[in-house]
Amino acid sequence: MNLDSQIPEGPLSEKWDNHRFSSKLVNPANKRKYRIIVVGSGLAGGSAAATLGELGYNVDCFCYQDSPRRAHSIAAQGGINGAKNYQNDGDSIHRLFYDTVKGGDFRSREANVYRLAQVSTNIIDQCVAQGVPFAREYGGLLANRSFGGAQVSRTFYARGQTGQQLLLGAYSALSRQIAAGSVKMHTRSEMLDMVTVDGHAKGIITRNLATGETKAWTADAVLLCTGGYGNVYYLSTNAIGCNVTATFRAHRKGAGFANPCFTQIHPTCIPVAGDHQSKLTLMSESLRNDGRVWVPKNSEDAGKNPNDIREDDRDYYLERKYPSFGNLAPRDISSRSAKEACDEGRGVGPGGRGVYLDFSDAISRLGEDAIRERYGNLFQMYERITGENAYQRPMRIYPAIHYTMGGLWVDYNLMTTIPGCFALGEANFSDHGANRLGASALMQGLSDGYFVIPYTIGDYLAKSGGGAISPDAPEVKEVMESVRQRVDQLVSASGKRSSRSYHKKLGQIMWEYAGMARNESGLGKAIGEIQDLREDFNKNLLVPGSGDNLNAELERAGRVRDFLDFGELLCRDALERNESCGGHFREEHQTKEGEATRDDENFAHAAVWEHKGDGKIPIRHTEELKYDNVKLAVRSYK
Amino acid sequence: MKLILKIWRQDGPQDEGDFEIHQIDQVSEDSSFLEMLDQLNEQLLGEGIEPILFDHDCREGICGTCSLTINGLPHGPENSTTTCQLHMRKFSDGDTITIEPFRARAFPVVRDLVVDRSAFDRITQAGGFITVRTGSAPDGNALPVPKDDSDLAMDAAACIGCGACVASCKNASAMLFTSAKAGHLNLLPQGKAEKDKRVLAMVSAMDGAGFGNCRNYGECSAACPKDISLDYIAKLNRDHAKAKIKKIFS
Structure with missing residues (x-):
């Protein structure tokens, strides 16, 4: 390659x-x-x-x-x-x-x-x-x-x-x-x-x-x-x-x-409310300009009404850990800190998977109108989804997958x-x-x-002169034929499980093992589970209707089929990148304080995967990244 | 909660449609309306019935893809809210909910609850832009824009192009949509040069697409999930009259 x-x-x-x-x-x-x-x-x-x-x-x-x-x-x-x-x-x-x-x-x-x-x-x-x-x-x-x-x-x-x-x-x-x-x-x-x-x-x-x-x-x-x-x-x-x-x-x-x-993983999303959930909603990061992130100091307070928790009993953990960036620490760092707090049992809201984003200081400093002018639509959106008024009670937020x-x-x-x-x-x-x-x-x-x-x-x-070919060229017909076969195969799937249920399951595997924190054994496990899930998908998928008109189940089935292959590739990449960097946090590589440790000697490169065919292990190539103008440093936001 | 759903089903643009009745149990009040439909579709799959088709994408109230007329109201009963952000806590256990597509001659049904809103794209193509070549722009601060004008332009630009305005109007008029786009650009100094041309072209494209006339009922603004004001319709009428007159005398 x-x-x-x-x-x-x-x-x-x-x-x-x-x-x-x-x-x-x-x-x-x-x-x-x-x-x-x-x-x-x-x-x-x-x-x-x-x-x-x-x-x-x-x-x-x-x-x-x-x-x-x-x-x-x-x-x-x-x-x-x-x-x-x-x-x-x-x-x-x-x-x-x-x-x-x-x-x-x-x-x-x-x-x-x-x-x-x-x-x-x-x-x-x-x-x-x-x-x-x-x-x-x-x-x-x-x-x-x-x-x-x-x-x-x-x-x-x-x-x-x-x-x-x-x-x-x-x-x-x-x-x-x-x-x-x-x-x-x-x-x-x-x-x-x-x-x-x-x-x-x-x-x-x-x-x-x-x-x-x-x-x-x-x-x-x-x-x-x-x-x-x-x-x-x-x-x-x-x-x-x-x-x-x-x-x-x-x-x-x-x-x-x-x-x-x-x-x-974006730190400021509305936490998961239940099993029915189809997507997560982001609350703009700009909220962190005026909101202060905190959890109770003691896990016993996690179930209390936040307004009843005394100032002394609150842990503004971003301000504490990263005094110079405070609530504006980068996304990966903020997200991991939220997870840490929740892992310690100090998370709030359903399932204990949430932290507070509190605007009360900003409201008393600038007035409610100023906050409404800046973030009114976000507060409104938050209320629609959660039924809570964030002018009176701190928002609950939790990290969610946002960008790749x-x-x-x-x-x-x-x-x-x-x-x-x-x-x-x-x-x-x-x-x-x-x-x-x-x-x-x-x-x-x-x-x-x-x-x-x-x-x-x-x-x-x-330089190349382009060179468009006719849509009737044999190379085109060949690919067209394989696409038709793929669609026909999906649409004739008459098993018992919906593509959504496979997608949900895949998502659970990915979030569990390749989410905010990853480790070798978890990633290995994820690859195995994805392979099993794919096998099940190929046997038991159900797609109703035909391929001749609007068919949302068919569309989803095709997308999920590719996600199943891709999810495995993602886990493989996470497994091979044996260092922590940015959003990729390998639990094996962290400082005593839980900060990511990079391995510049072995991983200052982009890993580039080459597909070798179905069922074959892809090959990992690398592009070395050379830094002539910046000094590689430990990222510090303290 | 338990609900009875009366849902419009229609195979294709040329087919006749009808209501189908389904019952659904165990709906969480934290579900969004579309998540409730997801749940119903999973249930229908199990019963060997083809799932109901509806348009949706971002599910956070900004892309304008979702539609649905719920109990006679485009986007349902909650003000300033798209269907995807409508949550089931706004309904009660035992309710019967009627779900139909956005209805308008200019929005033909594609299938079930999915409609074709490409007429909006054609209105934009007629003049909903400022002609500026990529790379030819002056410095962003070269042209000060009074904050009030900019805010008014932003209010109009917030339109998500969902079509609720059309669906709520007896005449299926697209004046609110068209006036929001035209208003956004006409209010800004950058958009002044093409103002007359824009207004004439967009209104003519709107008429050509089969939308009805505006009679100032105001339903459109009430149904708009982004609260676009009727003022923009007044402004468009004024701008249109001016452009017409100028054209006659030029």
Whole structure:
């Protein structure tokens, strides 16, 4: 497997400029001759499709939702980072770069992260021009707030709906291109496989979810912007439809999958209430700006009304353990501390799996109106779900799976190990290392789509000449046939168990053994249990109805089938990464205080998995990560 | 709790539909409405009945995918709440609940409770954008926007495009949706340059999609899970009249 990262020569701050200059261009008349497939219409896919269409390429964009505006980027709440230094508080491109590398626990690629920090400022400008209604000061200029893992205020936000507003910006740009005819939008269409010819990406096979029609689409390049795989845990903050199928199918066709064990557990979610639960709801991390996290000092107090617990009997454990970052400690650290407190029996709420996020100090300091202005919609959402009023009683929160840093391995050009197949946004692995900082996902999705891929895809097409094949080519027909067989097989499954019950079970295994803390024996056990579950799935699955129309059970069955394979890969990666770093916490590797200990000598690399066929053990390759501009340090937020 | 559910079933856009009645037991009051339907679907699977199809995705009230007319009200009885965030504690043991799709000529049924809302996409494509090439934007702080204008634009931009406004309207008018998008962009200085063109194009696309006329009943705003105000409809009418007149005299 060729893992040449294609990092350009030159000093860090000049790499992207140099690369842009040395990239080949496609002249405007020739752009019309190229066809590009974009799978996904979130921040990465939507912005890429819009920009490439605007440049003159012929773009086909696909999404499984009924409209591109519904992609799950829409649910991001808190904000987007930009190294504008409008606050004059010491921010710079270099500081955003450093914070991101450090926040990722030194497991990301320097050159990519620096580029991300560089274009972060262009993103803000672009979004403002599109009409994204970012929060403003009374003077009319843009407002900022601080966010976990940073000591400067560089986060731009639109109330608690920043993802929605940025996505609607990208969707509006996409809509303009759809109207202009440069982008053809295909909604309710799910990618079920990728077509490769001589190892090059040449197209995809989709199933129209409304009519059941499977169809082949061919192009000169394929962009996978299909988000993360958090739903392998069943309960996560992802939308119900989010799945790994597109990236995993590409993986099976030769795309290396990097660091699948790097998953992010978000500290501020509404705790699980019962068995019926289908998803977990995130409460924006921005709440930690004004809320103080605590649990009772004594486990006997855990069942009491929080307002009856005296100040002296409360343990503000983040402030105690991390005095300089306090409640703004990074996500992985905050999440683990919550788990620790609950493991000690000091957790609150149903099942003792919750900690308090208390706004009473902020309310007495700023007044209830100020808090309502900042977080009103979040408090309202909390009340709808829990039936509790957080102005009067502290919120209960608990960590939940939220984001996945792992993804398809890509080089500096965002190309996977399949030439012509690119991965953007959460679907790739490159920028966040082992832990993503708050307000960085929106930045990365838009960076990849608006400002990176338009340059790098031109270089690929100019150098390779593309070469779209006919949808009737034998290679296409072959993949099409295998997809049809797979669908037929699923739809004829007449066992007893629903795909949901398998998904739930898989989620339980993953959360138990590959969740917030992992160890060797647990991961080994998980792999065995997943294999058994898969066998059971193949025998006892029940899918009703037919494949010729809308059939949600069939859709779920296909996604769960891929999650079963993928979950095993994730556990395998977690097992082989015999160190703790960022969101990957191996219990064998921690300090006396319970902090993660990295092993830079043996694991300062990205682990990239090569698929070797069903039932065969995948091969683990590595890309060494070189740090020329930052010193590898023990991450300290004390 | 125990519930009787009267649910609309329809095989396809051209088929006739009808209500099907199911009973469900042991519903937790902490369940969301959609989780209750998940539970029903698991039950139906066991009984050899095809599960009921409904649209849903984020389940946190922001993507606008979920719909459902519950006891005659789009998104059900709780104000400012989408179906996915409606929780069963709002119902009582023994209730009969009627569940229908969002009904409007411009939203044809796909299957069961799933409808086609692509008409909204077409309205946006007609003019719901600001023309700005990627990479051509000036500095974000180059153009100050008064906070009040920005807040008003944000209030309108909060629309999730779910279609409850249409489903609640006797005339199935899409004025609230259209005026929210147009209002968001027209209120901002960035959106002023294309204001007239935008308003004319969006209204014409809306009319072309088969939505009815607005008669200021106000049901739309009452049904809106994001509380989009009727003021935006007034503003759109005004902007539209101005654009029309300008066009006549230009």
